[in-house]
Amino acid sequence: RYFGEFGGQFVPETLIPALDELEEGYIAFKKDKKAQKQLNDMLKTYVGRPTPLYFAKNFSDYVGAKVYLKREDLAHTGAHKINNTLAQGFLAKFMGKNRIIAETGAGQHGVATATVCALLGLECVIYMGKTDVERQSINVDKMKILGASVISVEKSGGTLKSAINEALRDWVTNVKTTHYLLGSVVGPHPFPTIVGDFQSIIGKEAKRQIKQYENRLCDVIVACVGGGSNAYGIFSAFLKDNVELYGIEAGGRSVNLGDHSATLSLGTKGILHGALSYLLQKNANVASVHSISAGLDYPGVGPMHSYLKDTKRVIYDYVFDNQALEGFFALSKLEGIIPALESSHALGYVLANKEKFKNKIIIINLSGRGDKDLDIIKAVQQ
Numbered sequence: 001r002y003f004g005e006f007g008g009q010f011v012p013e014t015l016i017p018a019l020d021e022l023e024e025g026y027i028a029f030k031k032d033k034k035a036q037k038q039l040n041d042m043l044k045t046y047v048g049r050p051t052p053l054y055f056a057k058n059f060s061d062y063v064g065a066k067v068y069l070k071r072e073d074l075a076h077t078g079a080h081k082i083n084n085t086l087a088q089g090f091l092a093k094f095m096g097k098n099r100i101i102a103e104t105g106a107g108q109h110g111v112a113t114a115t116v117c118a119l120l121g122l123e124c125v126i127y128m129g130k131t132d133v134e135r136q137s138i139n140v141d142k143m144k145i146l147g148a149s150v151i152s153v154e155k156s157g158g159t160l161k162s163a164i165n166e167a168l169r170d171w172v173t174n175v176k177t178t179h180y181l182l183g184s185v186v187g188p189h190p191f192p193t194i195v196g197d198f199q200s201i202i203g204k205e206a207k208r209q210i211k212q213y214e215n216r217l218c219d220v221i222v223a224c225v226g227g228g229s230n231a232y233g234i235f236s237a238f239l240k241d242n243v244e245l246y247g248i249e250a251g252g253r254s255v256n257l258g259d260h261s262a263t264l265s266l267g268t269k270g271i272l273h274g275a276l277s278y279l280l281q282k283n284a285n286v287a288s289v290h291s292i293s294a295g296l297d298y299p300g301v302g303p304m305h306s307y308l309k310d311t312k313r314v315i316y317d318y319v320f321d322n323q324a325l326e327g328f329f330a331l332s333k334l335e336g337i338i339p340a341l342e343s344s345h346a347l348g349y350v351l352a353n354k355e356k357f358k359n360k361i362i363i364i365n366l367s368g369r370g371d372k373d374l375d376i377i378k379a380v381q382q
């Protein structure tokens with residue numbers, strides 16, 4: 001329930017029974033051998049796991065380090081989000097829920113949720129900020145093709161925070177029939193624990209793979225941090241090892257409040273969406289934020305990351321929009337892999353710190369592919 005002082009359930013009383021039901025359902029689901037076998041079989045045959053750990057030779061030569069990419073971009077729907085949505089889809093069915101709601105920013109979580117709802121025959125409603133509906137339109141089209149209804153949210157900035165606000169509002173009203181398929185390690189307990197657990201498959205695979213290829217662990221792991229699910233997923237297998245972990249947030253346009261989403265580097269402790277964590281706020285109001293990437297454009301962060309920051313187990317930093325774009329184009333032109341703008345923040349960080357990482361063995365979590373971002377790229381190229 002807590003990660004040090006962080007986490008908890010700071011929600012209206014009416015949600016507590018639903019959170020208790022979810023925690024009980026999750027514990028039973030984890031113990032159910034048949035359900036776990038079905039999930040593991042589908043992670044293999046439907047999602048395409050294990051995803052490759054790819055030695056990026058050209059990118060490595062350019063950086064001066066030995067860089068492996070954990071290829072979550074090759075998972076079905078093109079990002080790590082499917083790891084969580086498939087498991088939560090099975091969990092929802094296990095709990096007898098037949099209506100799924102979700103929030104989305106980059107649209108990857110929305111597509112991954114709609115995908116699983118199509119597969120499992122569940123009704124699907126996705127809340128998405130108006131700004132994000134416009135800048136990730138390819139994913140809105142996909143969600144509709146997959147049978148989901150997409151509700152555009154105009155209030156309070158029209159990005160991920162607004163989408164989560166509306167999804168939580170829906171859940172309070174429809175909690176009897178509806179499972180809220182939360183897309184990152186944020187929200188009230190047990191969501192961070194559940195999503196973190198479902199994403200931990202990334203780290204388990206990466207650890208086995210790096211030992212297979214190098215006969216040792218890597219020196220460094222770098223992952224981008226929006227809510228923090230892909231980062232926690234890969235970090236989780238290495239927390240007790242002598243491996244440096246870097247979580248990279250969105251520095252946006254500048255370090256001025258409102259220009260970025262670097263919650264862990266520049267925020268303070270606060271409560272958002274039911275959890276105590278670091279938060280970008282101004283006079284106790286949630287601050288507006290910015291990132292070139294919709295998936296990092298969020299003023300909160302998962303509570304376990306706040307704990308990992310305060311205990312100094314993970315180093316959190318940020319790169320600006322232009323540095324993320326450098327990572328985007330470097331991987332595209334050197335390796336023929338077009339990364340998501342979110343993942344590009346991790347790539348940009350390594351490019352911006354060549355001396356720090358010289359001759360190190362590094363795993364970068366390539367959380368998704370960049371098809372969804374082509375309109376944004378075209379706009380910045382003009």
Ligand SMILES: CC/C=C(/N=C/c1c(COP(=O)(O)O)cnc(C)c1O)C(=O)O
Pocket residue numbers: 079080081103104105106107108109110160182183184185224225226227228229230231294295296340342343367368369
């Ligand atoms: C749950 C809201 C976040 C979304 N995406 C976040 C995202 C992120 C950041 O989310 P986290 O891993 O949870 O920090 C990283 N990489 C890709 C490819 C992403 O799409 C979404 O709506 O698709």
